[in-house]
Amino acid sequence: MCGIFGYVGKRQAAPLLIDGLKALEYRGYDSAGLYIVGAGCAKAVGQVKNLETKLGDGFSGNTGLAHTRWATHGVPSEVNSHPHSDCEQKIWLAHNGIIENYNELKEELISKGHKFVSATDTEVVAHLIEENIKSDSSFSEALLKTLKAIRGTYGLVISSVHEPEKIFVARKGSPIVLGIGEGENFVASDPSAIVPHTKRVIYLNDGEWAILTAGSYQLFDLEGTEISREPQTIEWSVEQTQKGGYDHFMMKEIVEGDNVIKNSLRGRLDEVSLEVKLPELDSVANQLKDIKRIIITSCGTALYSGMVGEYMIEELAKVPVEIEYASEFRYRSPIIEPGTMIMSITQSGETADTLAAIREAKRQGALVVSIVNTVGSTIARESDAVMFNQIGPEIGVASTKAFMSQVTLFALFTLYLGKIRGTINEEMYKKVVQEIIALPDKIKSILSRQEEIKLIADKYSRFEDFLFMGRKYTFPIAFEGALKLKEISYVHAEGYGAGEMKHGPIAMIDENFPTVALALSDAVYEKMVSNIEEIKARSGKVLAIATEGNTTLSNLADDVIYVPETIEMLEALLAVVPLQIFAYYIGVGRGYNVDKPRNLAKSVTVE
Ligand code: M6R
DSSP states (O other): OOEEEEEESSSOHHHHHHHHHHHHGGGOOSEEEEEETTTEEEEEESOHHHHHHHHTTOOOOSEEEEEEEOOSSSOSSTTTSSOEEOTTSOEEEEEESOBTTHHHHHHHHHHTTOOOOSSOSTHHHHHHHHHHHHHSSSHHHHHHHHHHHOOBOEEEEEEETTSTTOEEEEEEBSOOEEEEOSSOEEEESSGGGTTTTOSEEEEOOTTEEEEEOSSOEEEEETTSOEEOOOOEEOOOOTGGGSOTTSSSHHHHHHHTHHHHHHHHHTTTEETTTTEEOOGGGGGGHHHHHHOOEEEEEEOHHHHHHHHHHHHHIIIIIOOOEEEEEHHHHTTSOOOOOTTEEEEEEESSSOOHHHHHHHHHHHHTTOEEEEEESSTTOHHHHHSSEEEEOOSOOOOSSSOOHHHHHHHHHHHHHHHHHHHHHTOSOHHHHHHHHHHHHHHHHHHHHHHTTHHHHHHHHHHHTTOSEEEEEEOGGGHHHHHHHHHHHHHHHOOEEEEEEGGGGGGTGGGGOSTTSOEEEEEOSSTTHHHHHHHHHHHHTTTOOEEEEEETTOOSHHHHSSEEEEEOOOOGGGHHHHHHHHHHHHHHHHHHHTTOOTTSOTTOOSSOOOO
16 A cells, blocks of 8 residues: 655755665555655656656755555555645655545635545645644644544555654544654554664654654644654664565565565474473463454455464364455444454554554454564554564565465464463374475475476466365465456456365366466365366366376376475365466466566555
8 A cells, every 4th residue: 555754854855765665665556756855746657766857956845755655545646655744845745544534524625725635535734734833833733633533544644844854644534654863763553664774763653643853753643732652663674675686576576485484483383392382471371371253354366364273273173263355344243142252364564454453352252362474563553462474574575484484473373372271282283394394394395396387377377267175275376366366367266175166166167267276185185176077078178286196186287387295284285386387477477577476566565
């Protein structure tokens, strides 16, 4: 979604703002703009480089703010892109989020003589500050009054000629992080833009606002009371936010797969004693012992990892699990009885629907445990306990490495839960742990077959429709494989449980509608073979994902990609890798920028 970057210090702001916006490009946007104190405002539709070209050398100044916009109110255009200003162009601001009562505020301000130029909800904030400043003694007071009057969500960065040496920032619902440097300070909607400059950061909480100067920062609540908070050190390296020699972040992140597993296990799995430790859950361990039901709720790929988790938990920890789209959970009337635990899974930690779902669950008294990649994110802070992925930022819009880590953490969580509830025997426990330890090498071996998978992808890239089918632990992988393909290659793909084939989808099958069949050597293998036979009998083309050593499928399917053997519970982690690579090469082969698929954003912070 939209991105914010701001700077106050002694360096020239323009190149820093442009670099900051470039670091945020991955979030998805349609226009960009900036404001520099003393130099003015510039905006451009399309890529940040259009804005850069427009700036030339003329934008000199040491304080400024910048924004990449992903349109919600008003078409993508220069006039609608941020920063927005008041009538006299003395206040400039960039905003992430949605001001829900902007219409009523706008009408009131128009009646008082304010002139609006854009169709955005954001512009109302600048005019409201302008209005409030007429009666309030300081800019801070006017801002505070404004924050109390607006409803909705905001991450705001504001500059004003009233106090040009300061940047004002505020947060409600949309992430804002401050970067604390030496004689200079930064603000961004995402720490990845700040990491190249400083690793000392402060995450604003909802209902907090701050004032930054070159040499200071002050935090306040909405009563105007100053808050004391020390910066924390962020662990991400600059390299982790860069492509590391690959053409796309997506491939870099797929190839990180084996390390992703190792990093997710770090500090949690003792390879000698074969014990799983999740100290982050210690504070809720007593509650976990007695939970009666788990509801897993998330969005997109994160939800599919939860579907794998559902099967694991029910099988070994024997707790009933339900899966819920967070976007539905928030609006229906979920019944959360005592003893219900909510699990949310989220890479960004900021997904609006997931956040709303856990807030509803908390409101009803549920324990909330989350799997989150972004430390300091809202969902991380609002959960009762968090398992962090420990895998660094995921930049590609198509989630790959986060999925690998999420499923790995579900496996650990299942073992942990099974142990404290006494539902898993020692032999099974150790067996699963040993198989988890063996995963990175197995993933590496799949990654070494990239070229082979590319050739297969080339062969299939002419098709416009795909069916992905799986059963049991590969059922969610059918959804995930289809999602990966459609989001980066714009090819129609559907994920289905193979058992549902005869209830409808088989009608679609012909020689132009290939099927990707997840047919690993597990308890449902024979059933999958029958489904493949049914497709072949209808002239359908089949690409099978099979277990190494399988000698049957090469005679039945048109193409086969083999993955190493593992226990059924972990097979999703191996089956998904070739599908990520397959989707990547189809998307790239069609000439698309797979890191920034059209219409998508990395972090979906609005509904
Ligand atoms: O940041 P989150 O994990 O909460 O994001 C959830 C989904 O938006 C995300 O997984 C999305 O489906 C990806 N584009 C899938 O590749």
